Amino acid sequence: xxxxxxxxxxxxxxxxxxxxxxxxxxxxxxxxxxxxxxxxxxxxxxxxxxxxxxxxxxxxxxxxxxxxxxxxxxxxxxxxxxxxxxxxxxxxxxxxxxxxxxxxxx
Amino acid sequence: xxxxxxxxxxxxxxxxxxxxxxxxxxxxxxxxxxxxxxxxxxxxxxxxxxxxxxxxxxxxxxxxxxxxxxxxxxxxxxxxxxxxxxxxxxxxxxxxxxxxxxxxxxxxxxxxxxxxxxxx
Numbered sequence: 558x559x560x561x562x563x564x565x566x567x568x569x570x571x572x573x574x575x576x577x578x579x580x581x582x583x584x585x586x587x588x589x590x591x592x593x594x595x596x597x598x599x600x601x602x603x604x605x606x607x608x609x610x611x612x613x614x615x616x617x618x619x620x621x622x623x624x625x626x627x628x629x630x631x632x633x634x635x636x637x638x639x640x641x642x643x644x645x646x647x648x649x650x651x652x653x654x655x656x657x658x659x660x661x662x663x
Numbered sequence: 664x665x666x667x668x669x670x671x672x673x674x675x676x677x678x679x680x681x682x683x684x685x686x687x688x689x690x691x692x693x694x695x696x697x698x699x700x701x702x703x704x705x706x707x708x709x710x711x712x713x714x715x716x717x718x719x720x721x722x723x724x725x726x727x728x729x730x731x732x733x734x735x736x737x738x739x740x741x742x743x744x745x746x747x748x749x750x751x752x753x754x755x756x757x758x759x760x761x762x763x764x765x766x767x768x769x770x771x772x773x774x775x776x777x778x779x780x781x782x783x
Contacts, residue, residue, distance in 0.1 A: 558724075591769045591770075593708075593770075599775075600757055600773035600774065600775060600776055601708065601757075601770070601773060602773075603762070603769060603770060603771045606769035607769070612762075612771060644707065644708055646710075646768065646769075648768035648769060651721055651767075652724065653698075653710040653767070653768045654710065655707055655708040655709070655710070656707070
């Protein structure tokens, strides 16, 4: 199995901050990395696919980068609605795996 | 606009079989690989597997011996069965669709999720 490790597990930030989440794969996964946002009681929402492609309807303050084993999700200027938990997911292998999540808190 | 809706019992007894259905509305069930994902209370996401109208399936090895997925094109539904459940199978179960036909795992459409509790 490809293990996905997110850091940190939780992050405190304020509105207007620039925030970066990190996701590391246990082996190289090319650009087969997706990012999701999940709010309490809701299904995850796809933000970024294939490492750096912004999903339609997602604000441009979200961006993704990385290749191989190390990936980042950046929010350029944090908005109140961005406080949530963020998950990365690899789809390089046929066993899709998620990171454990990073909870973004105020 | 495609929407997904999970349905099934919210309570299942230990050792019995969990059965859920996902109804696809606003689009065809054909040509996509349909996945199930679960999330235990307060924990992260676990991909269970996917199915396709071609009867192709791919299951998470951790659950493979207990999982069956299938598609009913006449009803525009796909289903999940997990046998011999234990308390560890208690979770919110989501059905999901990938971003485009022929791809597998960037899920852009999700059901709202259904909570399944395993308890006697």
